[in-house]
Amino acid sequence: MAPDDAAKRRRTGRTLALIAVAAVLGIVGGTAVGYGIQADREPTPLPPLNQPGLAYPAKPLPKGQEPVPLTAAEDRGLRTEGDLRKLLLQKPAGARKVDFAPEDGWKGLAAYAEDFDGPSGEFEYLLGNGVRRIASTAWRTGEYRITQINLVQFRADGGQGAAEHAEDQRGFMEDEAGYGTPVKGSEDGRTYLLPVDRKAGYHDLYQARAYLHRGDVMIEIFMADAKKISQKDISSLAERQLERL
Template sequence: MPVSAPAPAPAPDPSAAPDEAPKRRRTGRTLALIAVAAVLGVVGGTAVGYGIQADREPTALPPLNQPGLAHPAKPLPEGQKPAPLSAAEDRGLRTEGDLRTLLLPKPPGAKKVGIVPEDGWQGLAAYVDDYDNPSEAFEYLLDSGFRRVASSAWRTGEYKITQINLVQFRADSGQGAAEHAEDQRRFMEDESGYGTPVKGSRDGRTYLLPVERKAGYRDFYQARAYLHRGDVMIEIFVGDTRKISQEEISSLAERQLERL
């Protein structure tokens, strides 16, 4: 069972140096100990069973009582074979390639910032490095079918920084992407309400956080988006010393979703 909710990653602080990676927090979860114990029990029992079976003579399998179940019985003629699905019909084809090519491109005039790896890939250890509890987050995401993260970040103007992560899970892992997005949204409800739905997404949301004010520092505004499509979870962070509009964060989320 998941444990509740450390904070998700805040947007990068635009008042920091452009190449400095600001500290962020993301949601981390862990499996219940009883589930781990159950798995260990299954593994132990299986090992003993294999030892007993190894000393026995093999037993012949009974014949099939329903022969000829293969379909079609004969290969189809060349002209009758169905055409493979296009990328528009099979979303998996699009996300099986270089996931970095599906990230929104940097806008004209934007500058890269060194808060994500130079090659645009994050491994699981790097992705969870600044969770509240990295080891628990590592275990949970690995068990959820974590596959890879493609990331991009850029600076526009003097202080505004935008970061996008595409977090992909194995296609056979179930609802890893959907659950990861839902975890982040659940935390954001406590921070800034229910957010604004993302057009074209079943349950994606964008959020405008309350301004942070501190004596001697510039005001700090943040906007975030959490959504998913198929086996890819999208998270977007925008930070600036000026107010961020709902239109801006919604446009980012919708355009990134369209690329998937």
């Protein structure tokens, strides 16, 4: 694949929020959003170092003198090594289910790639960057508002899959909504309010998005509504989701 082609594919747009709200508003009919079921696999342990003499200290410390293990608050990696679905924000009180949300909270890579322009290229790119698993949730509140959150985890083997994936999507969003607003607590995460989509005879369509990462997990959030979405709404959601990681 030529470099220019790769750049075009990686800076692709997400269509799921638009399709979801369009279906709710009756703008399109007969659209089904498929999803794959990803097995709840245990994290794959790294192979041991095959080099003798690297252990320190040479002998185990006496009982009672061992160092205290780091807590989850001190080692964020402990949080993401467990069930990634438990780190997703919970549905707010009164929220309703949406058809495209995976029943078990896992989204398969093929279904995830289908939300991009150029699914096969995105599938190949994510595999090459070491994508590991995707936890996903979505809900509907009010009359039309739909919210979706994806946690896309990459293998922590020295690569920068989560950072690169978030950066790619932010690059695309600059063309759609400018430079966005920084997410508090994130190094380079941003939220975006897209221009309203108005068509004669249909409800207005408002969209907001967030792209950020922490460690090996990339966070993406989509909001769509027939009414205006405030900056506070999308920023608060992004900050609260980041805190859980």
